[in-house]
Amino acid sequence: MPKAPGWLAVKNSFFNWDILVKTFPKLLSAFIVDLKIFLWSAPLIFVLSLCIALARNTRRPALFPLRLFGALYTDVLRSVPVILLVYLIGFGVPGLGLPRPYNSPYIWGTVALVLVYSAYVAEVIRAGIESVHSSQSSAARSLGLSQSDTMRYVVLPQAFRTQIPALMNFVIALLKDVALLSFIGPIEILRQANVYKSLMANFTPYVGAAIIFLCVTIPITRYADYLLARQRNERTT
Amino acid sequence: MKSKLQLKSVSKSFGTVVVIDNLSLDVATGELVCLIGASGSGKSTLLRCINLLEPIDGGEIWLDDFDIAEPSLDPDPIRRRIGLVFQSFNLFPHLNVMANITLAPRRVLGTGVAEAQAHAMELLERFGLADKAKAYPDHLSGGQQQRVAIVRTLAMQPELLLLDEITSALDPELVGEVLDVVRALKDSQMTMLLATHEMAFAREVADRVCFLDEGRLVESGLPSEVFTAPREKRTREFLARVLS
Ligand SMILES: Nc1ncnc2c1ncn2[C@@H]1O[C@H](COP(=O)(O)OP(=O)(O)OP(=O)(O)O)[C@@H](O)[C@H]1O
Ligand SMILES: [Mg+2]
Numbered sequence A: 001m002p003k004a005p006g007w008l009a010v011k012n013s014f015f016n017w018d019i020l021v022k023t024f025p026k027l028l029s030a031f032i033v034d035l036k037i038f039l040w041s042a043p044l045i046f047v048l049s050l051c052i053a054l055a056r057n058t059r060r061p062a063l064f065p066l067r068l069f070g071a072l073y074t075d076v077l078r079s080v081p082v083i084l085l086v087y088l089i090g091f092g093v094p095g096l097g098l099p100r101p102y103n104s105p106y107i108w109g110t111v112a113l114v115l116v117y118s119a120y121v122a123e124v125i126r127a128g129i130e131s132v133h134s135s136q137s138s139a140a141r142s143l144g145l146s147q148s149d150t151m152r153y154v155v156l157p158q159a160f161r162t163q164i165p166a167l168m169n170f171v172i173a174l175l176k177d178v179a180l181l182s183f184i185g186p187i188e189i190l191r192q193a194n195v196y197k198s199l200m201a202n203f204t205p206y207v208g209a210a211i212i213f214l215c216v217t218i219p220i221t222r223y224a225d226y227l228l229a230r231q232r233n234e235r236t237t
Numbered sequence B: 001m002k003s004k005l006q007l008k009s010v011s012k013s014f015g016t017v018v019v020i021d022n023l024s025l026d027v028a029t030g031e032l033v034c035l036i037g038a039s040g041s042g043k044s045t046l047l048r049c050i051n052l053l054e055p056i057d058g059g060e061i062w063l064d065d066f067d068i069a070e071p072s073l074d075p076d077p078i079r080r081r082i083g084l085v086f087q088s089f090n091l092f093p094h095l096n097v098m099a100n101i102t103l104a105p106r107r108v109l110g111t112g113v114a115e116a117q118a119h120a121m122e123l124l125e126r127f128g129l130a131d132k133a134k135a136y137p138d139h140l141s142g143g144q145q146q147r148v149a150i151v152r153t154l155a156m157q158p159e160l161l162l163l164d165e166i167t168s169a170l171d172p173e174l175v176g177e178v179l180d181v182v183r184a185l186k187d188s189q190m191t192m193l194l195a196t197h198e199m200a201f202a203r204e205v206a207d208r209v210c211f212l213d214e215g216r217l218v219e220s221g222l223p224s225e226v227f228t229a230p231r232e233k234r235t236r237e238f239l240a241r242v243l244s
Helices: A007-014 A017-057 A061-078 A082-092 A105-131 A134-142 A147-183 A189-200 A204-236 B043-050 B075-079 B097-109 B113-126 B142-154 B172-187 B199-205 B223-228 B233-243
Strands: B003-014 B017-028 B032-037 B058-063 B082-085 B160-164 B191-195 B208-213 B216-221
Touching: A007 A204, A017 A061, A017 A105, A017 A147, A017 A189, A017 A204, A061 A105, A082 A105, A082 A147, A105 A147, A134 A147, A134 B075, A134 B082, A147 A189, A147 A204, A147 B097, A189 A204, B003 B043, B003 B191, B017 B043, B017 B058, B017 B191, B017 B216, B032 B043, B032 B199, B043 B082, B043 B160, B043 B191, B082 B142, B097 B113, B097 B142, B113 B142, B142 B160, B142 B172, B172 B191, B172 B199, B199 B223, B199 B233, B208 B223, B208 B233, B216 B223, B216 B233
Parallel strands: B032 B191, B032 B208, B082 B160, B160 B191
Antiparallel strands: B003 B017, B003 B058, B208 B216
């Protein structure tokens, strides 16, 4: 690699130590914005996706509209590229001319992420619910537990357990996809790197941003793998 | 003796397949009735219907003085009065033994934690499982799991216990410990309806034996009658097959 003719130029514009050192603190503080968006969208996604999964799972004829809504929701939102929804909602809703704190692309971009991720996570939860054998609910119902208690104490805990690895993947994906909001406004890490790139005519800030992502996502990936391995062991012993 | 359970012309079909066909049966308080019959004769389905896990298509199911099959009734308060133990144990794998047993008393009866645990411990001790209170189902033998499943059902203090081939999934050497539990329950006057393939056991403990064939109650009587001098041809054929 170092022998390649363009190596020096690349080294200078991508791996410039001085620029890295100079921009890193600011990138790090911009990453706090990513983390904040992540931390308040993750619980919202959890709640919304659980509601959708439960809606899709109802068998009562009276609740059929709810079921239909759940199905439509997951189908539609999973069929559109995330970035497109971030644009549409992040720019579209503030364009309605809402009063001040509510017209921020920061909020609506996050809403877009929450909506899309809820659709995916709802499907993961639903698959988890379906993986719990019906004899478990039979046993719970035969003991007199209500339908909602059966779901809450017997089915969902098992559903989540089987889906931990898949859910962890979405945690990692969400953390990375927060950077998509850089296209619509908030000065998060990718946006900050972009600013530096233009300012310094150098790509090293992107590398800095990548390093920061790696430092956070790799431990989470490892942890997810660890959980997966542990689960496999539990099943076999 | 007063009837605890009365089935009156109960019918149940899955699609076009008739699984329970106009079946009537009484179980007196404190009585142990054994259901025998070939695989697919409808024993499990009948027990699931009595526990209202399956709606019936026709007939009545009386528990004491109420028709519990009345569709307008809320099934939950009725189910808690009837215990059902399954062939496959169906313990909750994510909960330890103590939590398996106390979940329903706490959530359904509103029993406090301490009281529910004390009661569970009493039952576990009674059936020689006290040292397993903190164990998870995966770490128990089949026989232990089934005994825990019975204890879990007993913790709700059911008036009627339905047992569905509770030894069929067990290794032969583990069958005895589970059957001992049934013997102990019989001694304590528990009313039980037990589907089983263990003919010797049925003969030993049953107050009455009922032979089911294709969803119909073909013959019912004292074990000494049914096993030694069956009246019906179908019963004779079945017994010849399983006892040979
Ligand atoms: N949920 C269901 N849907 C459709 N058919 C069913 C269902 N449950 C049971 N059946 C059918 O009902 C019939 C009776 O089944 P059931 O399990 O009650 O028999 P069983 O006497 O308990 O048999 P075994 O001794 O094998 O446990 C069988 O033909 C079975 O295929
Ligand atoms: Mg059966």
